Amino acid sequence: PVDAEIASAIIEKENLVPWVDYGEQLRTFEKANGGGDCYGLSDPEQTRLIEDAYYQAIRDSGLVVGIDGTSDCQPPSFAYTAMHGVGLPYAKRSFSTFGLPPFLPVPSQQHPDANFTTVPFPNPEEKGALDEAMAFAKEHGCDIVLANDPDADRLGVAEFNKVDGKWTVFTGDQIGSLLGHWLWETIGKNSEQPVAMCASTVSSKIISAMGQTEGFLFEETLTGFKWIGSRALSLQNEGYRVLLGYEEAIGFSCGGIIPDKDGISALGVIATMAHAFYAKGKTLTSHLQEIYLLYGEFCSDNGYFRCDDPAIVKKIMEQMRNGGKYFDRVGTYEVDSVRDLGSPGYDSQAADKKPTLPTSSSSPMITFRFKNGCVAQFRASGTEPKFKYYIELRGQPGENREEVSKRLDTMVKVILEELLHPSENGLITPSSL
Missing domain, CATH: 3.40.120.10 (Alpha-D-Glucose-1,6-Bisphosphate, subunit A, domain 3)
Known part of the structure; x- marks a missing residue:
């Protein structure tokens, strides 16, 4: 959300070389900001105050419930x-x-x-x-x-x-499921404030299902905690108690203590x-x-193909767009809706056909939602030569997990072959995320 401002700060002249006296720089910054916006991190006492405040925030958050x-x-x-x-x-x-x-x-x-x-x-x-x-x-x-x-x-x-x-x-999604249910049971169901949880769009949809059943708000964001944390802060400003933000890459924010992933409180x-x-x-x-x-049973298969040529990634994305006539069927599987977060954006599920998540021509993502409950998402890594996929199938409550997993395995093979054409596009054998 503030990438441009961060980039601008990086290229400013005074930030292009290491600060000789970073302690003095921090103290100057503190003074310029009224003494309260930045602790003097060169001072051990100030560091201790930060740590004390953090652990006190954990105590005040309701996360500490005691043990039997x-x-x-x-x-x-x-x-x-x-x-x-x-x-x-x-x-x-x-x-x-x-x-x-x-x-x-x-x-x-x-x-x-x-x-x-x-x-x-x-x-x-x-x-x-x-x-x-x-x-x-x-x-x-x-x-x-x-x-x-x-x-x-x-x-x-x-x-x-x-x-x-x-x-x-445990996978990140499984840990997120455990945290989401626990936080709802111990804090959320008795909260006087409306409760919300959020997760990245490539994470499992189980928290969404949980919210639909239990009555709390769930929202998805783009990948990365800059998006999850930003949305959590917005929800807090709207009066929500945000109990969980998480991403499948084992990042968790519990209890609204800080709007970023935090392995210590989790x-x-x-x-x-x-x-x-x-x-x-x-x-x-x-x-x-x-x-x-x-x-419901939520089984997922997340992985990636190695692809060193950005032109191939662009070609695959265009093939999936099918000239704007997005596929209504992949193999024998019927597509319910499609979302394309490449600019200008498209979501066949929305009344105005516009996605609610931000769009980007430089980091597009395409999502196929199938009528049988499967969701398949595709995006290129922003930092590595990887073309990533996230495919999840939801079974019914009480359904045998092995059966759901077998159906997913069959679907994954069809989806990857039909949409990515790995051999034709020279994609290197997929690996698990």
Whole structure:
């Protein structure tokens, strides 16, 4: 929303070289802004005040609900990895703020290490990124792994199944589902304010289904927390209590504390939730199945093709537009509506045929909504040579998840072949997001 202003600030003369005395620069900025808009970050005392205010905001938000210490069931135990980043002291204080027993830090990954020695790519989303933490957790009898990325603004979660001895590594959408339902049950349903939640358009539609059933507002945004956070602030100004903003790339904002992704407060919420479920003899995994029973099975397949030629991406987008006569069928699957966020924009579902989300000729996205409940979305990465797809199928409440997943697998093959023509366009084999 403010990209142009950010770019302008970057190219200003005084910002083209490092500040020699950044502390003095910050103090000058403070003075110019009345002393209240920017803390003197060179001052440890001011840093402490920021941290104190943050954890107090968590306490004031309603997120801290306490844990049941009377249950005969074994409480969950946690292993935590900072993934060679800065999260450990903040995660410890988060647990303390939420009134939770301490976790076990993964020793080999608990301190900042610019070489990220024990993990090839320090992103909890990446396959294998949690292997070290899960091995440590299993060795020490921990039920759940909590993982922050190096700057601790994102959160990964994995849970050990003692029956089959396997780990469940939750997707961002699954964590978002757990958070959304928990925040509604513990805060939202008794809120005097109208409640809202929001998510990026490529995230699961389960929070939308939850909102339709429970009666809270759900809004989707473009990808990225600059859009999610901006919309959350607007909703707050309209009088809504915004309980959750999330994106499928494991970014979560809980309780309206800050309008940005925050792995530290989300970590405390997940751990509190786990204590509540384990006290009832449940797990995060089993509770997720209960959520699907309430709102429907949501199965997704997110991935990408590598494409080094931007002209090919443009060609694929134009093929999907079909000269403005968007396809009403893909293979044997009937299309219900199409949304195109390329400029000037189009949405066949809207009365005026205009999309509610912002449009862009430089970063277009095309969405096909199918009559069987499937949603397929396509966009090019803005930073990597990737053509991304996000395909989700909603089953009915109580429907067998494996059956929904099989239907989705069949649809994905047809959709990717019919709309992207991978061989013809020289796309390199898809990989999971």
